[in-house]
Amino acid sequence: MSRVTALVIRLLIAGAFVSVAWLNGALVGDVVAAGVTTKFVIKDMHGRELSLPEAPRRIVSLVPSVTELIYALGGEDRLVGRTDFCDYPPAVREKRSVGGMLAPSLETIVALKADLVVATRDGNTEETFAQLGRLRIPTFVAGADRVADVYDLIGRVGRLAGREAAVAPLVARLEQRIAAVRTAVAPYRVPRVLYVLWPDPLIVPGHGVLVSELIAIAGGDSVTAHDADAYPRYSVEAAVARSPEVIVLASHGANIGNVARDKWDRLTSLPAIRAGRVYALDGNLMHRYGPRMVDGLERLARAIHPEAFR
Amino acid sequence: MSVVSRAGTVSADVTPATTASPVRRLLVVLGVLAVLLLAVAAAALFLGSAGIAPGAVLRVLGGRAEADSVERVVTLSLRLPRIAAAALAGGALAVAGAAFQGLTRNPLAEPAVLGVSAGAAFGVVTAQIFGLGVTLVDALGLTACAFAGALVAAGAVYLIASVGHGLSVPTLLLAGVIVGVFFSSAITVVISIVDINRLGGVIHWLLGNLAPIPPAPLLLFAALTALGFWLVVGQARELNLLALGEEAARQLGVDAERLKRRIFVGAALLTATVVAFAGPIGFVGLVVPHVLRGFLGQDNRLLVPTSLIGGAIFLLVADTVARNVVAPAELSVGVITSFCGAPFFIYILRTRTRPAP
Amino acid sequence: MNLIELSGVEFAYPAAPRRARPFRLAPLSFGVAAGEIVGVIGPNSAGKTTLIRLLTGIVRPARGEIRLDGCPLDAVDTWDLARTVAVVPQETPPAFPFTVEQLVLMGRYPHAPDRYFESADDRALAQEAMAATGVRDLAAAPLGSLSGGERQRAVLARALAQRPRLLVLDEPTAHLDLRYQVECATLLRSLNRELGMTILLVSHDLNLAAELSDRLLLMAEGRLVRIGVPEDVLDEATLEAVYGCRVTVAKNQTGDRVHVEIAWPERR
Numbered sequence: 028m029s030r031v032t033a034l035v036i037r038l039l040i041a042g043a044f045v046s047v048a049w050l051n052g053a054l055v056g057d058v059v060a061a062g063v064t065t066k067f068v069i070k071d072m073h074g075r076e077l078s079l080p081e082a083p084r085r086i087v088s089l090v091p092s093v094t095e096l097i098y099a100l101g102g103e104d105r106l107v108g109r110t111d112f113c114d115y116p117p118a119v120r121e122k123r124s125v126g127g128m129l130a131p132s133l134e135t136i137v138a139l140k141a142d143l144v145v146a147t148r149d150g151n152t153e154e155t156f157a158q159l160g161r162l163r164i165p166t167f168v169a170g171a172d173r174v175a176d177v178y179d180l181i182g183r184v185g186r187l188a189g190r191e192a193a194v195a196p197l198v199a200r201l202e203q204r205i206a207a208v209r210t211a212v213a214p215y216r217v218p219r220v221l222y223v224l225w226p227d228p229l230i231v232p233g234h235g236v237l238v239s240e241l242i243a244i245a246g247g248d249s250v251t252a253h254d255a256d257a258y259p260r261y262s263v264e265a266a267v268a269r270s271p272e273v274i275v276l277a278s279h280g281a282n283i284g285n286v287a288r289d290k291w292d293r294l295t296s297l298p299a300i301r302a303g304r305v306y307a308l309d310g311n312l313m314h315r316y317g318p319r320m321v322d323g324l325e326r327l328a329r330a331i332h333p334e335a336f337r
Numbered sequence: 338m339s340v341v342s343r344a345g346t347v348s349a350d351v352t353p354a355t356t357a358s359p360v361r362r363l364l365v366v367l368g369v370l371a372v373l374l375l376a377v378a379a380a381a382l383f384l385g386s387a388g389i390a391p392g393a394v395l396r397v398l399g400g401r402a403e404a405d406s407v408e409r410v411v412t413l414s415l416r417l418p419r420i421a422a423a424a425l426a427g428g429a430l431a432v433a434g435a436a437f438q439g440l441t442r443n444p445l446a447e448p449a450v451l452g453v454s455a456g457a458a459f460g461v462v463t464a465q466i467f468g469l470g471v472t473l474v475d476a477l478g479l480t481a482c483a484f485a486g487a488l489v490a491a492g493a494v495y496l497i498a499s500v501g502h503g504l505s506v507p508t509l510l511l512a513g514v515i516v517g518v519f520f521s522s523a524i525t526v527v528i529s530i531v532d533i534n535r536l537g538g539v540i541h542w543l544l545g546n547l548a549p550i551p552p553a554p555l556l557l558f559a560a561l562t563a564l565g566f567w568l569v570v571g572q573a574r575e576l577n578l579l580a581l582g583e584e585a586a587r588q589l590g591v592d593a594e595r596l597k598r599r600i601f602v603g604a605a606l607l608t609a610t611v612v613a614f615a616g617p618i619g620f621v622g623l624v625v626p627h628v629l630r631g632f633l634g635q636d637n638r639l640l641v642p643t644s645l646i647g648g649a650i651f652l653l654v655a656d657t658v659a660r661n662v663v664a665p666a667e668l669s670v671g672v673i674t675s676f677c678g679a680p681f682f683i684y685i686l687r688t689r690t691r692p693a694p
Numbered sequence: 695m696n697l698i699e700l701s702g703v704e705f706a707y708p709a710a711p712r713r714a715r716p717f718r719l720a721p722l723s724f725g726v727a728a729g730e731i732v733g734v735i736g737p738n739s740a741g742k743t744t745l746i747r748l749l750t751g752i753v754r755p756a757r758g759e760i761r762l763d764g765c766p767l768d769a770v771d772t773w774d775l776a777r778t779v780a781v782v783p784q785e786t787p788p789a790f791p792f793t794v795e796q797l798v799l800m801g802r803y804p805h806a807p808d809r810y811f812e813s814a815d816d817r818a819l820a821q822e823a824m825a826a827t828g829v830r831d832l833a834a835a836p837l838g839s840l841s842g843g844e845r846q847r848a849v850l851a852r853a854l855a856q857r858p859r860l861l862v863l864d865e866p867t868a869h870l871d872l873r874y875q876v877e878c879a880t881l882l883r884s885l886n887r888e889l890g891m892t893i894l895l896v897s898h899d900l901n902l903a904a905e906l907s908d909r910l911l912l913m914a915e916g917r918l919v920r921i922g923v924p925e926d927v928l929d930e931a932t933l934e935a936v937y938g939c940r941v942t943v944a945k946n947q948t949g950d951r952v953h954v955e956i957a958w959p960e961r962r
Contacts, residue, residue: 128537129541132660132665134416138411574809585783
């Protein structure tokens, strides 16, 4: 067989692939049409403006915190999809799952005819954002680093779910409980608190995250809140050097409380260990910026100031 | 010639000498594989977590579904591009594997072994962490970073292995391993300082990230794959001769330096392209050429074209499984290729390798 | 005109880190006539392999000239050279288990390098070459399953498939038994007589070289020590000086065969 024939074969094979791509392009050129009318406008938590033809009726939530908020506001009839990690309230299991947070099934999202997806940059991947953008499905980016943000978010989710009326009462309830905690712990000395997000490597809350603010409200002085932003990795030495009087271990689903305890119990120089003040708390209560944030806050306050709640 | 010595008895399994036309053999095998690929692709179009009825899919393919309908969007915007991406990635990886194996004269060589995957992965991970991840990512931006990383790694390997006037193959292997280790460690460093909330996404990408690629990048992907394939297949015959040793190949008239350069560039290009568009996916470049070798023999002229289609089939099957086995959740395709590929590979090794006489 | 002509060829490898002196080839001049069998003998590091590399264009001489059929070697096209000179190397490491037929077909590459697959003519020529060295029955056998002798014959068939005018063999009988040595010698002689193939044979085996060669080239430490008919070159004093051990050289009655024997030291 001459070189020419070989070249032809090679070109055919290569061509087959190129034509697949071209065909693909030709077919999907304008499958998803862009919306024209914009009767519903809202800004997400990153300040991006979303314009929808009308209020969303089929919301898919990729953020467990927001799923909880939707239920707390009574807007679950507009929720059509959630992730496997959305586990509260129990009724959420009736809603169709679209998979995990890292790689949700785009097919399922499309099949659910979602007109809005709620996502977060801390937990969902860039690929998901890109694909949702390609499919022209409006995406609301959620997030909250402070308690004030949480109230803001509740307001916006209330608008999305068409439950504006339920926003004020919910916010009032939360504010009330938070105020109660503040009052209860006010008379007492503020102890040094080490909050362990993850024991190994040691990951702690730093400056400007919700957990740090909650610790402050609960009457504690987080030893790691002043150093770095977000969630830095700390060396155990540095943590020990701060001499925390209370240690809070966050559990995440799987029970790691005991294992972590052993490690900390050995550090007998710490006032927290000597006084036996090591507590395990449910991470889902502390880290989600949903309505149960105040449950987490209350438990945290009880751990830091047991004397205030006798 | 009048001198003929009688051969002694041979213990190997000898079938009659093949004088059949190799062209026909190649075309037949390619035809069979192409049919198989189309069948697998068609099946993959019908499978997915959206639960679309086969009839609906057929309507879409026939052009009779309405625009914006669920089945049309899912089939044409999600499944078809992903199938194309998986086929391209699988084919590219398999050809790169065959090329590296021929170049290094080692059947265990894999695209990942030459450090190019790790370099590309480092490029992408770094880009994801520092900046490019903040705004809505342009697919091309991440791709460019992957290429930059791959180029740096490939360049480093090439320079380290270039001794005197040419490319030293043993040094190439070592250099590849070392460069790969370096970039893997670099990735680990980046991971250890990344914001914990992004960690999941980064690690997820590192396991392979086949996604429905939009048409323009897909075309670029296909074009680069075609180029890499052309570079390798054009020297397939010479690659056979290289197995005799460089000096022997040169004595047969092969320009060994040009051959090594071209094959290295082609294979590195294919690897970099796949990592840029689909993340680091292992194992395909090792398994597919090896399995095909068991059926077709050592000839790279058969192996390279069939690896293109064989690799496409392999990764397409793996990706379809990854998409559907725990629906609606999705597994990374790299998990399937390694996890399921390994036992399969062991089986092949045991049944097709006879102990040395 | 000689098929191969070397004039004043000098060559040196770049200095290796631990060698006291870099290996140099002193100015070499000799010619090989078409149809001759020339044996190249000498101790290790005499430059025999370097000579092969020079003849096949793998390395270039630092000085002097090599001519192939009157044409300077560096003016000869690589493929033309491969069609004219075929090398049977010392060992063929089978990195991949090619079959004998695939190996022999590789010898056809220089004749049509632009083809993707070999032509039917190529395949027929390969069959002939395999028949000539008696490996035709093993055509589909992978190289790894063959014995040393069979593998060497397969490699020889590959060289024959190249249809060269000059066949260069580097230690063809190095690892092989007596019967194969005889077969090999017989085969080479018949190739020379019937096809007029010029043969350059590098060997440690002085007796094989003496038996086969029309002329012998004795090299030592990069120099050409003696060149001539075996009876002249294989002389006790010369050999002892070159190899550094005692030998006895016996001639047969008709004086056309010489036999070199090592004079073993006394057993204690």
